[in-house]
Amino acid sequence: GDPIQALYSSSSGGYTENNENVWGGTALPYLRGVPDGPDAVSANPNHTWKVTMGWRSFKSVVQNHYSVGDLQHVDFPKPYGVSGRITVVRSGGGGGVRIVGSRDTARVSGWAFRDALDLKDTLFRIHYKTRAARGFTDALAAYGGAPGEPAAPAYHHFDATGEPTELVQSFERGTLTRDLAGGDTTWIWAHNDFVWDPHTDEMTIRGPILEDLDQSCAVPDSARRVTLSQPTFSWDPATGLEVLCS
Numbered sequence: 001g002d003p004i005q006a007l008y009s010s011s012s013g014g015y016t017e018n019n020e021n022v023w024g025g026t027a028l029p030y031l032r033g034v035p036d037g038p039d040a041v042s043a044n045p046n047h048t049w050k051v052t053m054g055w056r057s058f059k060s061v062v063q064n065h066y067s068v069g070d071l072q073h074v075d076f077p078k079p080y081g082v083s084g085r086i087t088v089v090r091s092g093g094g095g096g097v098r099i100v101g102s103r104d105t106a107r108v109s110g111w112a113f114r115d116a117l118d119l120k121d122t123l124f125r126i127h128y129k130t131r132a133a134r135g136f137t138d139a140l141a142a143y144g145g146a147p148g149e150p151a152a153p154a155y156h157h158f159d160a161t162g163e164p165t166e167l168v169q170s171f172e173r174g175t176l177t178r179d180l181a182g183g184d185t186t187w188i189w190a191h192n193d194f195v196w197d198p199h200t201d202e203m204t205i206r207g208p209i210l211e212d213l214d215q216s217c218a219v220p221d222s223a224r225r226v227t228l229s230q231p232t233f234s235w236d237p238a239t240g241l242e243v244l245c246s
Helices: 019-023 055-065 110-117 137-142
Strands: 050-054 071-075 097-101 105-108 125-130 155-158 164-170 175-179 185-188 193-197 202-206 224-229 232-236 241-245
Touching (some): 050 055, 097 110
Antiparallel strands (some): 071 097, 155 164
């Protein structure tokens, strides 16, 4: 018979992958993704890993490799591989990496994106982090952290003369607005107001209470961070399989 493709990897991250999900082509019966429990040893520095960089650096690297204009977002359409890895782009439009810019959208394989960013593997996810602007720290403490994590960079509202009057930032739950003159911070949680009509026994929606605000004056990209890291795996003793935890 024909010789096999004998592939080697020093670390699998806890689970290997089907060959067609990594490089495309025909599925080979001897290159199936399987659990690799012994990979999780303290002497293995590559079982888990993480890369953190500023949004500006991340955007520069991605834009240098893909001509999409000003980078807006990067995501990973499902399905993933059997190990949770980012795959090749599927014929139906799923899989791989979607790179959205101001001029164009690029679709590339997880392996190509791994090479572009010099990552260890295609078993990773991206977590975007935006720091709270100065002036909101005390407000977050006063609200007991109720607004949650920042969801977007802060921006200013201006008066007719061009002077900034308010600092605004969206959080997981609502928006914080700081009056720059008075120093007061207001938390507004935008949501739909559900109303029950006893005459018709129907629920109607009145709202939303707060419409989207103008975000044209965003702070510099230096306020954002990007972390690329492996998902978490856990061992299921009942089945002996490595299970990807979302």
